[in-house]
Amino acid sequence: MGHDPAQSAPVLALDGITKTFPGVRALDGVTLELFAGRVTALIGENGAGKSTVVKTLTGIYQPDGGRILLDGEAVQFPTAQAAAQAGVTAIHQETVLFDELSVAENIFLGHAPKGRFGLIDRPAMHRQAQDILDGIGAEIDAGVRLKDLGIASRHLVAIARALSVEARVVIMDEPTAALSRKEIEELYELVETLKAQGKAILFISHKFDEIFRIADRYTVFRDGQFIGTGEMADTSEAELVQMMVGRSVDQIYPERSTQVGDEVLTVAGYSHPTEFEDIGFTLRRGEILGFYGLVGAGRSEFMQSLIGVTRPSKGAIRLDGKVRVIRSPADAISAGIVYVPEDRGKQGAILDMPIFQNITLPSLPRLSRNGFTRMANEFALARHYTERLDLRAASLDTPVGSLSGGNQQKVVIAKWLATQPKVIILDEPTKGIDIGSKAAVHEFMAELAAEGLSVIMVSSEIPEILGMSDRVIVMREGRIAAELEGDALTPETLVRHAAGITTKGAAA
Amino acid sequence: MSVLNSREAILVGAILVLLGIVASRFPGFVTPTNLVAVFTDTAPLIILALGQMVVILTRSIDLSVAANLALTGMVCALINVSFPGVPIGVLVLLALALGATMGAINGFLVWKLAIPPIVVTLGTMTIFRGIIFLLTDGSWVNSHQMSAAFKAFPRETVLGLPVLGWIAVIVTLILGLVMGRTTLGRAFFAVGGNPHAAVYTGINVGRTQFLAFVISGMLAGLTGYLWVARYAVAYVDIAGGFELDVVAACVIGGVAIAGGVATVSGAVLGALFLGIIKNALPVIDVSPFWQLAISGAAIIIAVAFNARTGRSKGRVILKSAEHTQ
Incomplete structure (x- = not known):
């Protein structure tokens, strides 16, 4: 032309x-x-x-x-x-x-x-x-x-x-x-x-x-x-x-002395007809495992399958060495795997319900007897976790809908911690929140890991993945593209594997 | 936590005002004997409204309750005619089981085939009425064909209140226990409040809705026997259109039509409010047109009120307002 x-x-x-x-x-x-x-x-x-x-x-x-x-x-x-x-x-x-x-x-x-x-x-x-x-x-x-x-x-x-x-x-x-x-x-x-x-x-x-x-x-x-x-x-x-x-480190991530323990969760050959194929990895006690990938790489879909919202066509998981079959979210919760979804507005809290009922909802089977709830146990559990997360509300009886956005998030996190999980999956834990709250969430994740909880963090933000993860699995188009740790864990390698660039400087 | 929150307090106030107005024109209306009669007359509406409340709470609706009532009532009447020796206790259990089965059919279609509840129950409503026609060829079962015990049971008076009234009281207490103190009750609120979130907390949303329909059907079946026995007649069209009164009672009682919000006391008060209007207005010579118009106005006012309270508790954005709620 x-x-x-x-x-x-x-x-x-x-x-x-x-x-x-x-x-x-x-x-x-x-x-x-x-x-x-x-x-x-x-x-x-x-x-x-x-x-x-x-x-x-x-x-x-x-x-x-x-x-x-x-x-x-x-x-x-x-x-x-x-x-x-x-x-x-x-x-x-x-x-x-x-x-x-x-x-x-x-x-x-x-x-x-x-x-x-x-x-x-x-x-x-x-x-x-x-x-x-x-x-x-x-x-x-x-x-x-x-x-x-x-x-x-x-x-x-x-x-x-x-x-x-x-x-x-x-x-x-x-x-x-x-x-x-x-x-x-x-x-x-x-x-x-x-x-x-x-x-x-x-x-x-x-x-x-x-x-x-x-x-x-x-x-x-x-x-x-x-x-x-x-x-x-x-x-x-x-x-x-x-x-x-290429960035200057502009955000500070919590210091973590990684003391990774025994294997907690082993996933092998997890596949779904249309969403992901042959996902396998191990997760150890006290570890933060990052899942990186482009939006639509199948990370959330895999996590939802892991907790039984959708069924995989193939694959097995072992938890603490024992084979577990998870058919529903209830199975996952009782096995000790919980998932904090990405869309916390839609999939998180039940706004018309009081705070304490939101927090105890996934723990109810444990807190109740013969199908009857026990109010005193519920309040005790809710109080414990709201204090731990420093959630301030006039009363645990107030509906979650009357809380500020930040406090609603705390209710959602308290809800999952109250199930006393072994593995907690956080899907985009800091998406759409400001820098200050991000730091608080990161601090808290580090704390959980230090207490021996195993964390899976799905994130699309490279600094967060690099700053928080002990190990990173990169997914691309429904498959694991790479598992990276140590010196191999750099922004360049993450982007390369996520975007499917095969050789270094191929187009140069 | 007060027993009556503000919405219920307002309903109680409205009922008292209504009674006051009626009493000023016709003092006989507020005598204990008459109030017991009004309560008993409203008992079927209370029982059905409680079942409907559970269904609406879980983001569904059950339009087949009146048809379920009519079919169960007819089956009870036919059994009584053919086998007068069957004890009333057995008949009541049978009515509960038959009603629950019809509710289960609704629930199953909603759960497993994911058909919208309004469509499912509109269909089964017609089918249930049609089955009555098939059973009877459209003929009536009249008072003289029914056994004395069959007709007497709901009218028998215990401690000044007929059995029909007592059953409404007992159903209210049981539902209060289920909704407030059981994991099932909690699941109803969770599913209605946010089904997406409920899934992740380990609740089976479809199964929970199914159980709501079973409860609604079971209570409709129970009311079926009581209705036929009390009025001593059974035919295809009994309680025709009554499902709309039931839904109206729920709406007036503050049950959110979009699900997630409901109270047992609200549903009962909503039913009582409608029951009092229906009983009182003829007494003070209000024309039938105005009776309908006043019932309709009550429904619209109740919904407008719900919408307003729903909005006001939406979002707290101002930091200064955060702790004032």
Whole structure:
């Protein structure tokens, strides 16, 4: 195409954008430039600020500082509509579409062509939708219901929807996460088509092979800060990984004298028809075992199977040397394995229930006799753990819903500790909480391990994994990609195994 | 912890105001004899509301209770006609078992086939009524065909209160024990409050809902015999539409229709409130239209009140408000 990036000005640029949430600086003066007909890859770990950038560009978040420049002019996107009218459109990780509507209706929802009396001009809508679909080479009939389409076709509909608003800037947030190999190839072709049409594309992905395949330029963020930008041709995987993770130690993790004891839990050959395959590891007393991987690597799915929420198709576990079969969460609790889920809002506390009843709920079989609960035992147990976690409430009888978020979290943790487990699985224990609370959670994990509890920590944050784990299992696409400890445990090796980069500096 | 929390205190207040208004027009209504009669008349509603309360608490609904009542009542009546010698105790056990079986069918469909409860019980409601028709060809079982003992049991008076009233009292006490002091009761609250969280704490959500339907069905079956014996008649349409009164009693009693919140005392008071309205308004010459309108208004006011209290305890964001709750 004879494109000379040095001469063209960016279509859309972020200049010194800052965005702060309570307790977190999500974006700290970042810069990002998108050029017509070029694909810019935005690279960064979870929490680097990628999603915040997408939301800022599409008018969902308002930046606290800095400028958004459209063709060099400072603009504001107070609403999502304003961004759309300016030609900025995003195709999201999880596409937001409507099952019961037709493909054409999905594409034009909110900006359908109008006929007389302001009614929707259905023939025109259908025709235009079909044109867009044909234009991107999608063999989809605009008249069918969305629910009759497969996941890949839905993605194409989402892309068609993005294009229906005369887009100049197309943001693709992990577009290949749910696609098969063949569908990914088709997506690449589509990206090439969009490029040829002169659209500026922001491509967000964790997969390096993809980035090297499709992107022209890269920009790296780390912890909400701009780290660097450049041409893909001038860089290597090794350099990008270094930029992504190379950090000064900016957070202090508790000192731990690792005194790992006997084997507590041994898992062998755990498999599930669709979610994970051949997971095996051992866990020792007093150990913190990290589970690292990209979002969707199958870590949570495996943990849920381990505690009996879903059934594995194959595999065995031994606990303290004895073979155990876990068919339900109740089995897991009585065996001494508990799971603190990631979504503590939805899967954690029962808000209408009093504090003490929340805490004793999984321990009730132990606390009751012949199906009758014993209030005095319940209160004693609840009091013990609320004091230990320094949870202050007017009364243990008050509903959990009346507590602050932090105290609700304490109730959830107290609930699981009260079962006196041997193994505690913490899924993303510090996701979405501020730095101060994070440190408290880390402190507490170290304490639990020191008391001889075995901890499995599922985390997508590299510093947390490095700072807390004695050993780390990296999962990728439902399998164990690596087990790392000691000197092998570095940010680079973690990212390499999680992203599936096989040889050092392969693309260099 | 007070025995009556604020919502129940308000209901008690509303009932007293209602009684006061009626008494000012017709003092005879508040004599002990009449109040006992009103309570006894409301007993079936109380028993059914308690069963319904458990079901609604677990995020379900049982619309088949009145049909279950009618079918069980008819079966009891037919047995009595054919085998007058069967003792009442056996009949009561049979009514409990038959009702529980119908509840189990509902519960099984909800649990194992994951059909929405409203659909399941709408279907079984019609099926149960249809079975009565098949059993009887639409004919009635009348008073003269029933044995004296069969008809006398719910009316027999013990310590000034008919057996029917006593049964409502006993069911209330048992449900109070189950809901407040057993692991099963706790499971009902947990499943209704947050089924996702309940799963992780080792509670089988489907099985818990199943048991709620069994309890509701069992109580409906018990009420079936009592109803047929008290009114001394059984036919296809007895207690037609009564399931809506039962749901209304729960709603007035503060049972959250979305599940998770309910009290035994609330359900009983809700049933009593409706029962008093139904008994008192005709006495003071309120037209049938106004009776319905007042019942309906009570339901809407109760729901609006629930929604308001539900909102106010939502989120405490202000640090300063954290410890004031």
